[in-house]
Amino acid sequence: xxxxxxxxxxxxxxxxxxxxxxxxxxxxxxxxxxxxxxxxxxxxxxxxxxxxxxxxxxxxxxxxxxxxxxxxxxxxxxxxxxxxxxxxxxxxxxxxxxxxxxxxxxxxxxxxxxxxxxxxxxxxxxxxxxxxxxxxxxxxxxxxxxxxxxxxxxxxxxxxxxxxxxxxxxxxxxxxxxxxxxxxxxxxxxxxxxxxxxxxxxxxxxxxxxxxxxxxxxxxxxxxxxxxxxxxxxxxxxxxxxxxxxxxxxxxxxxxxxxxxxxxxxxxxxxxxxxxxxxxxxxxxxxxxxxxxxxxxxxxxxxxxxxxxxxxxxxxxxxxxxxxxxxxxxxxxxxxxxxxxxxxxxxxxxxxxxxxxxxxxxxxxxxxxxxxxxxxxxxxxxxxxxxxxxx
Numbered sequence: 001x002x003x004x005x006x007x008x009x010x011x012x013x014x015x016x017x018x019x020x021x022x023x024x025x026x027x028x029x030x031x032x033x034x035x036x037x038x039x040x041x042x043x044x045x046x047x048x049x050x051x052x053x054x055x056x057x058x059x060x061x062x063x064x065x066x067x068x069x070x071x072x073x074x075x076x077x078x079x080x081x082x083x084x085x086x087x088x089x090x091x092x093x094x095x096x097x098x099x100x101x102x103x104x105x106x107x108x109x110x111x112x113x114x115x116x117x118x119x120x121x122x123x124x125x126x127x128x129x130x131x132x133x134x135x136x137x138x139x140x141x142x143x144x145x146x147x148x149x150x151x152x153x154x155x156x157x158x159x160x161x162x163x164x165x166x167x168x169x170x171x172x173x174x175x176x177x178x179x180x181x182x183x184x185x186x187x188x189x190x191x192x193x194x195x196x197x198x199x200x201x202x203x204x205x206x207x208x209x210x211x212x213x214x215x216x217x218x219x220x221x222x223x224x225x226x227x228x229x230x231x232x233x234x235x236x237x238x239x240x241x242x243x244x245x246x247x248x249x250x251x252x253x254x255x256x257x258x259x260x261x262x263x264x265x266x267x268x269x270x271x272x273x274x275x276x277x278x279x280x281x282x283x284x285x286x287x288x289x290x291x292x293x294x295x296x297x298x299x300x301x302x303x304x305x306x307x308x309x310x311x312x313x314x315x316x317x318x319x320x321x322x323x324x325x326x327x328x329x330x331x332x333x334x335x336x337x338x339x340x341x342x343x344x345x346x347x348x349x350x351x352x353x354x355x356x357x358x359x360x361x362x363x364x365x366x367x368x369x370x371x372x373x374x375x376x377x378x379x380x381x382x383x384x385x386x387x388x389x390x391x
């Protein structure tokens with residue numbers, strides 16, 4: 001049997017027992033001091049017996065109360081154990097429910113996360129495929145750029161590049177009979193393109209030039225002084241090309257008195273007109289017109305209009321002659337229509353005369369039917385049977 005050391009009833013009982021023991025001890029000590037007399041001893045013994053009896057009674061009450069306290073404590077412990085078991089079952093059920101709900105939520109979250117992860121991975125794969133395709137395009141473009149750089153770094157290849165661009169522009173705008181590539185003019189010289197125009201002005205030569213080294217030197221110049229020197233070198237290179245074209249591709253009596261210098265670069269053309277206007281003026285005086293891809297397209301469209309006008313002038317005489325022949329044919333047709341009208345009028349008169357005759361015959365037949373004949377006359381009018389049979 002166990003007791004709670006902090007129980008109030010137990011504390012009171014122990015305090016009462018301690019008080020009784022203290023009183024008995026005090027009485028005993030008082031009587032021992034008076035041991036000298038017999039009455040005192042007898043009185044002390046009587047008081048000690050009384051106190052012992054009271055002490056026994058108190059101990060019995062204490063024992064009963066301790067027994068009651070033990071029973072109540074046991075009942076309280078039993079109720080507490082039941083309450084603890086009920087709370088434990090309720091707590092266990094609550095924990096199980098919460099764990100089940102948490103497990104369900106965790107499962108749903110994991111499923112959702114798995115779906116999102118799968119979708120994200122799919123999108124990532126698609127984007128990687130797009131990036132891979134773009135990377136391939138970039139690689140191909142890099143290869144093409146490298147090839148273009150190789151072409152532009154070689155003078156012969158660069159010249160061929162300019163000629164190909166010139167041919168594409170000319171073929172896209174002019175009819176096939178209006179140009180000739182690598183045409184021979186003068187004393188065994190060949191021009192990149194010869195525009196075949198009527199006189200005046202006559203055939204015009206086009207030569208493709210690409211002063212790329214001088215332009216690159218200008219673009220990579222570190223300071224103003226180097227830039228000025230590079231720009232001067234670019235002007236000298238362009239002027240040399242202009243004079244070469246004048247000497248080689250302007251042939252008196254065979255070509256026009258001017259020629260075209262084709263620059264297959266808008267940047268070089270813009271640099272000339274922006275910072276080398278004196279070179280452009282010199283080219284005008286030399287009658288060599290510098291053109292870029294854009295200005296060449298405009299020039300070729302003008303040439304096409306000139307060719308169309310020339311063809312129309314060439315065909316004007318033919319058209320006039322055909323119109324005169326057409327007028328003669330119309331007069332002849334009018335004469336024949338007049339004759340036909342005369343025939344129609346004569347036929348109409350003949351038909352009118354025939355109608356008059358038929359009207360007369362009809363009227364006479366009517367008068368004959370109106371005549372009243374006798375029996376003898378009717379018999380005379382009836383043909384014989386043989387004649388009817390023969391008929």
